[in-house]
Amino acid sequence: MHTIFALATAQGKAGVAVIRISGPQAFAAASVLAGSLPEPRKTGVRMVRDRAGALIDEAMLICFAGPASFTGEDVVEIHLHGSPAIVRRVLSELSEVNGLRHAEPGEFTRRALENERLDLAQVEGLADLIEAETEAQRQQAMRVFSGGLGEQAELWRSQIIRAAALLEATIDFADEDVPEDVTPEVKHLLASVRRDLLKEIAGSEVAERLHLGFEVAIVGAPNAGKSTLLNYVAKRDAAITSDIAGTTRDVIEVRMDLKGLPVTLLDTAGLRETVDEIEGIGIERALKRAKNADLRIFLMQEGDELPLEPVDGDLVYSAKGDSRNAAPNPISGVSGLGVSEMLDSVYEFLSNRMQKVNLASKERHRTALRIASDALMVADEQVAYGSERYELVAEEIRTAARALDMLLGRIDVEVILDEIFASFCLGK
8 A cells, every 4th residue: 555645734834834644654754854753642853854965844743653543554744834845845755755655635534434543424524624614513513523423323233233133043043942022122122223313314404504504595575675684794795785676686695604603694586576587587596595594584564465474483574674663673784773683583593403403414324314214114013023024124124234334434435435535635
């Protein structure tokens, strides 16, 4: 296996740049540049030189002996001053060492997976952690990266394997007098795991919304002040505002961090009957996005009849609230009247949804969990018929176990890995 190397920190000028080397020749390659190496897991300052002996930089080195490293292999990290010229020179010197090559995107993490330092769910958690923009996203990604989903899947797997073992023992000793009926314990194990799987599936959609960002649509008739409100919240002119009704033709999105929650505000086209074909397309898109949003903010004016009605949890305000007297629940994107309270209400609603968030957050997770759940449902139905169906039950349990193995990346993962690692930087 080749030894690989790459810049593990961001490109460009910085205080510190870290170059990572991993593989069987990691220690030998680092010693070519730095001479003697510090003991594993201890730092050491060394002079990094080129092949001719010319000084490149004074660096700090840390060595990790496999398998107790991120990749499970021997790893060396070279902490340099963050000059692009220094980094280029060191990478160039490493590329000349026989047996070394530049890492592919995500290759360090791929090796960690292959060496069982991480499971596939943890790899996905690491990808989400790198992309996290808000505190809630960071916390959720950290839960998965820390192995929470893998630990839970292992627990489910051990319980259904216990059920399968009970059935297999009964099948193997079918010709003998086995007084104990294993059916009650098997049914209990299957029901318990399936209940947990269904709960995880239900919470996975909220987890996915947290990863992608919650969508909050601002809805109302034309010229109700939707774009003005969006601009006030965004603190910039994200949308064109005008006294001419129907100015907004497409959905305008503004991403924001609302007290740690990722939120995308949607400014939608004014909802009304129109003969303008282009405006009609905008209204159709507005309705679709608003219906699919996590929450809707209605800006209402007297006499409004909209093709979309508020549902439980939606927020309803009197539009242009500072221009009329005694308007119920007024709000204004001009003066800011009621905006702070509105954002508090949005946060409260989404925070309540967050109470249902679980560890599974990908469509791949849901697919594996559904396969396992469906197999356990069939197994539970069949086990009630007694020992003559035990072999069928055992096969369904094996199907569920394979689905959990798929969740953890033990089988059928190559296509998934290629997609995940394509988004990683070289140093990961």
